Amino acid sequence: MIKKSVWSMCGMCTVRCPIRVETEDNKVTWIEGNQHLLEGALCAKGSAGIALQNDTERPLRPLIRKGGRGAGRWEEVSWYAALDYVADNLKTIIKKHGPESIMLSCRGGPFVDLLKAFIHGLGSPNFTNHDSGCGRNVHHASLSLYGLGRKGFVYDIKKSKHLVLFGRNILASLRIAEVNQVLDMLDAGGKMTYVDVRQSLTGIKATRFFQVRPGTDYALALGIIHEVLKQKAYDKEFIERYVSDFDKLEEFVEPYTLAWAAGECGIKAERIKDFVQEIALDRPKVIFHPGWMMSRYRDSFYASRALHILNVLMGNVEVEGGQIFAKGPGDCGVKGLRSLDAQVPKPTAKRADGVGWKYTHFDKGPGLFPLFYEAMQTGEPYPLKALICVRHDPFTCFPDPQAQKEALDKLDLLVSVDTHYSEFGWYSDIILPESTYLERDSLIATQKGPKPRFIMRRKAVEPQHDTKSLNEIIKLLADRLGIGQYFPFTTSEELWAWQLEPTGFTLSDFDAKGFVSLADKPVMYDRANLDGKFKTPSGKIEIISQVLTEAGQPSLKPYESPEKPAKGQFRLVFGRSPLHAHSHTINNPLLHELMPDNTLWINRRQATKLGVAEGDWLDVISDGVTGTIKAHVTDFIHPEAVYMVHGFGRQVPLQTRAYHAGIADQKLMKGFLTKMDPAGGGLCLCECFVTVRRSSKNPKRMVEL
Numbered sequence: 121m122i123k124k125s126v127w128s129m130c131g132m133c134t135v136r137c138p139i140r141v142e143t144e145d146n147k148v149t150w151i152e153g154n155q156h157l158l159e160g161a162l163c164a165k166g167s168a169g170i171a172l173q174n175d176t177e178r179p180l181r182p183l184i185r186k187g188g189r190g191a192g193r194w195e196e197v198s199w200y201a202a203l204d205y206v207a208d209n210l211k212t213i214i215k216k217h218g219p220e221s222i223m224l225s226c227r228g229g230p231f232v233d234l235l236k237a238f239i240h241g242l243g244s245p246n247f248t249n250h251d252s253g254c255g256r257n258v259h260h261a262s263l264s265l266y267g268l269g270r271k272g273f274v275y276d277i278k279k280s281k282h283l284v285l286f287g288r289n290i291l292a293s294l295r296i297a298e299v300n301q302v303l304d305m306l307d308a309g310g311k312m313t314y315v316d317v318r319q320s321l322t323g324i325k326a327t328r329f330f331q332v333r334p335g336t337d338y339a340l341a342l343g344i345i346h347e348v349l350k351q352k353a354y355d356k357e358f359i360e361r362y363v364s365d366f367d368k369l370e371e372f373v374e375p376y377t378l379a380w381a382a383g384e385c386g387i388k389a390e391r392i393k394d395f396v397q398e399i400a401l402d403r404p405k406v407i408f409h410p411g412w413m414m415s416r417y418r419d420s421f422y423a424s425r426a427l428h429i430l431n432v433l434m435g436n437v438e439v440e441g442g443q444i445f446a447k448g449p450g451d452c453g454v455k456g457l458r459s460l461d462a463q464v465p466k467p468t469a470k471r472a473d474g475v476g477w478k479y480t481h482f483d484k485g486p487g488l489f490p491l492f493y494e495a496m497q498t499g500e501p502y503p504l505k506a507l508i509c510v511r512h513d514p515f516t517c518f519p520d521p522q523a524q525k526e527a528l529d530k531l532d533l534l535v536s537v538d539t540h541y542s543e544f545g546w547y548s549d550i551i552l553p554e555s556t557y558l559e560r561d562s563l564i565a566t567q568k569g570p571k572p573r574f575i576m577r578r579k580a581v582e583p584q585h586d587t588k589s590l591n592e593i594i595k596l597l598a599d600r601l602g603i604g605q606y607f608p609f610t611t612s613e614e615l616w617a618w619q620l621e622p623t624g625f626t627l628s629d630f631d632a633k634g635f636v637s638l639a640d641k642p643v644m645y646d647r648a649n650l651d652g653k654f655k656t657p658s659g660k661i662e663i664i665s666q667v668l669t670e671a672g673q674p675s676l677k678p679y680e681s682p683e684k685p686a687k688g689q690f691r692l693v694f695g696r697s698p699l700h701a702h703s704h705t706i707n708n709p710l711l712h713e714l715m716p717d718n719t720l721w722i723n724r725r726q727a728t729k730l731g732v733a734e735g736d737w738l739d740v741i742s743d744g745v746t747g748t749i750k751a752h753v754t755d756f757i758h759p760e761a762v763y764m765v766h767g768f769g770r771q772v773p774l775q776t777r778a779y780h781a782g783i784a785d786q787k788l789m790k791g792f793l794t795k796m797d798p799a800g801g802g803l804c805l806c807e808c809f810v811t812v813r814r815s816s817k818n819p820k821r822m823v824e825l
């Protein structure tokens with residue numbers, strides 16, 4: 121028997137925790153968090169990664185579509201034929217329409233250098249990702265204020281005295297390292313204030329829970345800013361030194377009193393006042409988390425911006441227990457990893473989503489996927505003809521899959537590179553099955569932070585089926601398309617050595633812990649001299665953002681009260697379960713056992729009015745789309761809202777466990793593909809209202825006469 125222990129990175133969700141994997145004879149027998157970084161901890165999804173190896177309800181070899189798109193008729197082909205198919209089609213498209221007619225979208229993350237190099241190498245600027253449906257509002261809010269994106273700061277939660285979370289369900293929508301920090305902080309006597317429209321795993325651990333009316337976070341944040349200014353509970357010195365247009369903020373929040381905020385969000389003014397008095401004492405070690413999944417309300421960008429502003433008022437920048445600039449190799453006197461994309465000439469065409477030329481205030485790194493649908497429909501600024509999706513399922517990620525299909529039908533080629541059948545994959549022309557994260561090597565990644573590091577994913581076992589790693593798929597495609605020179609490697613070892621070359625480290629430096637730490641203790645900048653660290657045009661933290669102003673967008677937007685649902689209707693809100701990662705774990709044998717379907721949370725008073733009891737079937741209807749789901753009747757959700765876990769309602773028949781289990785929130789959001797925040801670029805996914813009624817599917821109740 122051959123036993124191995126391999127340092128690697130989890131791939132069951134976007135977080136990519138460092139792990140240690142044990143194997144016996146090419147079988148995974150044990151997975152745990154890397155002891156040096158996570159003290160061995162792993163979440164349920166990470167542990168369930170072990171079930172991937174016996175799960176055959178996923179594509180096990182390349183598949184080319186036979187029938188119409190979405191008909192589910194596939195032919196198994198060799199890799200040779202599959203890669204030729206993609207390359208030949210791309211060549212024809214490039215010849216007819218130019219390379220810019222090809223777009224590539226992915227899930228983002230630490231390995232995108234490979235994908236950027238590929239699409240840019242072809243000559244297309246159209247690289248994009250999922251983030252319009254996730255954290256773009258937070259990212260753009262951060263950019264507008266600091267000139268640094270969402271990942272420009274890390275939060276030193278462990279040493280903070282007070283963590284404030286607006287809908288950031290940190291213990292369920294989790295990253296292991298953060299959960300460990302929160303629990304340590306609470307153990308050390310720190311406080312946690314949690315704001316949500318419903319009670320959650322985080323809320324029950326919190327010191328204080330504010331159940332707000334849905335869509336009123338911005339009001340609460342404005343009220344808090346007003347009170348912080350009134351009590352002079354802010355860091356005057358820091359603001360004078362680093363912040364521009366503070367007077368405009370004072371003027372703007374003048375009308376947003378606590379009494380006003382209380383009326384909007386339904387929290388008593390005295391309770392908010394108590395909270396402000398607390399943070400006034402706890403600052404600067406107070407962290408207002410600016411949110412993560414903030415593609416929610418039409419003012420979520422401004423809500424996130426207000427939370428970022430509160431951090432500035434707390435003066436928590438570059439202090440222990442506050443938000444700390446994310447340091448990179450350069451801050452430790454080390455050269456960065458060599459980048460594949462940096463070797464590729466920049467494509468000259470303008471982006472089809474308009475980002476960078478029509479929309480100057482958005483980050484043109486990944487642009488905004490939903491805007492590509494507009495380009496597909498109009499053929500402006502030029503026609504799009506091919507979409508390659510890697511580790512990304514736009515039909516689950518973005519609303520209204522039907523509208524997406526109508527736009528995609530204008531394209532000649534849809535390629536899905538996935539470990540599973542995604543809803544998009546099922547509709548596409550070819551599925552290239554990637555080996556699971558336990559069966560493949562990935563690029564070496566940089567993790568920025570107070571103690572930056574290089575970290576790597578090594579395969580724990582050899583692929584069990586006819587699948588390939590992304591590195592290999594891209595390399596083989598690139599060779600066929602005449603851009604092989606941008607991928608100067610054949611083996612993983614060659615690629616890693618090429619990446620590491622400027623850094624002075626070698627592969628064996630990763631043997632002891634699975635990563636290379638670039639600093640022994642946290643690297644901190646001199647807080648008295650942060651000049652040049654804020655990357656806004658003025659070099660200041662800009663309350664009034666020059667970039668937003670130039671794009672014709674307000675920096676401080678007057679509050680508008682969210683619409684109330686009409687009689688019989690509810691606002692549809694959603695979130696994550698600790699047991700699933702979006703859609704691709706729903707069919708995982710172990711996680712399916714733990715949580716086979718989703719339910720609709722509904723307030724008890726509302727349920728009583730509808731004659732609905734726990735477990736009854738409900739019809740949820742929106743603009744002609746109906747789904748049937750079981751009721752979860754609870755006191756712990758605001759009466760205006762109903763809630764479900766995202767990711768369910770799968771329609772791929774080959775996934776027998778997930779097939780039609782629960783319902784999909786995104787399918788109810790008809791017409792929401794174009795409802796995008798013009799300042800933040802996030803979709804407004806919580807602006808959808810649904811009608812709820814008892815379903816005729818319920819068994820007849822016995823009536824005693």
Ligand SMILES: Nc1nc2c(c(=O)[nH]1)N[C@H]1C(S)=C(S)[C@@H](COP(=O)(O)OP(=O)(O)OC[C@H]3O[C@@H](n4cnc5c(=O)[nH]c(N)nc54)[C@H](O)[C@@H]3O)O[C@H]1N2
Binds near residue numbers: 513704805
């Ligand atoms: N209505 C609604 N919409 C939402 C959300 C919501 O809650 N409600 N949540 C939003 C959020 S926060 C996000 S981040 C997005 C997520 O949406 P997506 O970006 O689409 O991400 P995932 O669902 O995580 O995974 C996408 C695909 O990656 C595949 N995959 C998983 N592991 C691998 C791998 O190792 N290799 C390859 N090649 N493929 C892999 C999965 O099988 C899946 O098909 O959706 C957003 N959209």
Ligand SMILES: Nc1nc2c(c(=O)[nH]1)N[C@H]1C(S)=C(S)[C@@H](COP(=O)(O)OP(=O)(O)OC[C@H]3O[C@@H](n4cnc5c(=O)[nH]c(N)nc54)[C@H](O)[C@@H]3O)O[C@H]1N2
Binds near residue numbers: 254
């Ligand atoms: N287990 C697990 N963990 C994950 C993921 C996963 O799929 N599974 N995905 C990862 C990803 S990609 C992301 S983006 C993050 C997302 O992490 P979070 O940003 O924490 O997001 P969610 O779980 O989508 O939603 C959090 C809460 O927002 C609440 N909410 C809805 N409307 C309002 C409102 O008006 N005000 C307030 N205050 N709250 C409201 C919902 O009730 C929900 O409880 O999680 C990450 N971690």
Ligand code: SF4
Binds near residue numbers: 162167
């Ligand atoms: S949070 Fe869980 S599923 Fe996500 S990467 Fe970490 S261990 Fe894996």
Ligand SMILES: [Mo]
Binds near residue numbers: 253255413
């Ligand atoms: Mo996300």
